[in-house]
Amino acid sequence: MLQSKIPATVITGFLGAGKTTIIRNMLMNAGGKKIALIINEFGDLGVDGDVLKGCGADNCTEDDIIELTNGCICCTVADDFIPTMQKLLERGTLPDHIVIETSGLALPQPLVNAFNWPDIRTRVTVDGVITVVDSAAVAAGRFADDHDKVATQRAEDDSLDHDSPIEELFEDQLTCADLIVLNKTDLLDAAGIAAVRADVTARVKRKPTMVEARNGEVPSMVLLGLGAGSEDDIDNRKSHHELEHQALHDSGEAHDHHHDHDEFESFVLKLGSIADPSAFVDRLVPVIEAHDILRLKGFIDVPGKPMRLVIQAVGSRIDTYFDRPWTSGEKRETRLVVIGLHDWDFAAVVGAVEKAV
Structure with missing residues (x-):
């Protein structure tokens, strides 16, 4: 009998939606399944991979966690993702399930389509695409731009040839979902x-299953075993960019084929120890609001504490918790990755964050 294909779950969602927390909870309750993780982040500091390596799940060791930090996975499918999958499938002991966490800025469509690559299609199938939504951010209007205002701006400025990159990306991630x-x-x-x-229902023509969650707590039996075979349905999950390209192609107009992330920027900030992290968080809130920082995350070195402090900020909502002890070969320092829109004043953002320390 032919060996069954290995199921792979793609977990996507905008910055700070809670993808890593959901995966962490899933690993701790996977019923003994051996899971391999492929984690992609926007920026050079691999925060999510570090957090997951520290969760101590026996079914997913550090050797089973692969980090891709060369850019959003949707733009590096051929160069990064496919070779990574090929190496994973060459291992002596294969995983029971593969979980892929995309960058919060990635389109899931190119990744799902990559499972039609000849070397992968015969051995792996997309069990399902799970899109994680930050309900509080939706309620606050993060993804609901003033369309009349955008239309006026486009009429006044020929360089504005598309709608809000945040809103489009959010809708593209929803469009590709088997489970929201x-x-x-x-x-x-x-x-x-x-x-x-x-709001979410109105943005999606396809009607995937929708479930509610608190603190990323979703039973593994809900996340794994969807059996969607999403790669066979990719034509029904086209992104805004793909639909625009198709329309221009049909009209005979030229169009750029590539999705890029020029709308977003990130940088890694290395700071000294922070003696009073609570005060730091209080001072950080107005900085985030003033400079429209989309996402801030990383690790804080608190003097006298043997464990490192994880900081996760989505808008002005900031969470901190100690996750694991600093290791003997690890440099103790505060490291933060900051993500925002491309038109921010870089020097002002850096200065404001440093001043908050």
Whole structure:
């Protein structure tokens, strides 16, 4: 009998939606399945991979976690993802399941399509695409731009040839989903959750299953075993960019084939120890709001504490927790990755964050 294909789950979602938390919870409750993780981040500091390596799950050791930090996976499929998958499939002991966490800025469509690559298609199938949604961010209007204002700006400036990159990306990630997880519902009341459901539903022509979650807690039996075979349905999950390209192609107009991330920028900031992280967080909130920082995450060195402090900020919501002890070969320092839109004042952002220390 032919060996069954290895199922792979793609977990996508915008910056700070809670993808890593969901994966961490899944690993701790995977029912003994041996899981291989491929993690992609926007920026050079691999925070998510470090967090997952520290969770101590026996079914997913450090050797089973592969990090791709050369750019968003949707733009480096041929150069990074396919060779990584080929090496993974050459291992003596194969995983029971593969989980891929995309960058918060990645389009999932090119990644799903990569599973039609000849060397991969015969051995792996996309069990499902799971899109994680920050319900509180949706309720706050993060992805609901003023379309009349955008139309006016486009009429006045010929260089504005597309709608909000954030809103388009959010909708593209929803469009590709087999399962949508409305995360962080504990931050909303019943009316707020209902409004988020209506908002998300209105953005998707396809109608994937939708579940609610608090703190990224979704049973593994819900996340794994969807059996969607998503790579066979890729034509029904086209992104805004693909649909625009198709329309221009049909009209005979030239169009750039590549999706890029010129709308976004990131940098890694290395700081000294921070004696009072609570005060740092309080001072950081107005900095994030003033400079429209989309995402801030990393590790803080707290003097006198043997464990490193993880910091995760989505908008002005900031969480911190100690995850594991600093290792003997690890340099103790505060390292933060900051992500925002390309038109920010880089020097001002750096200066403001440093001043908050």
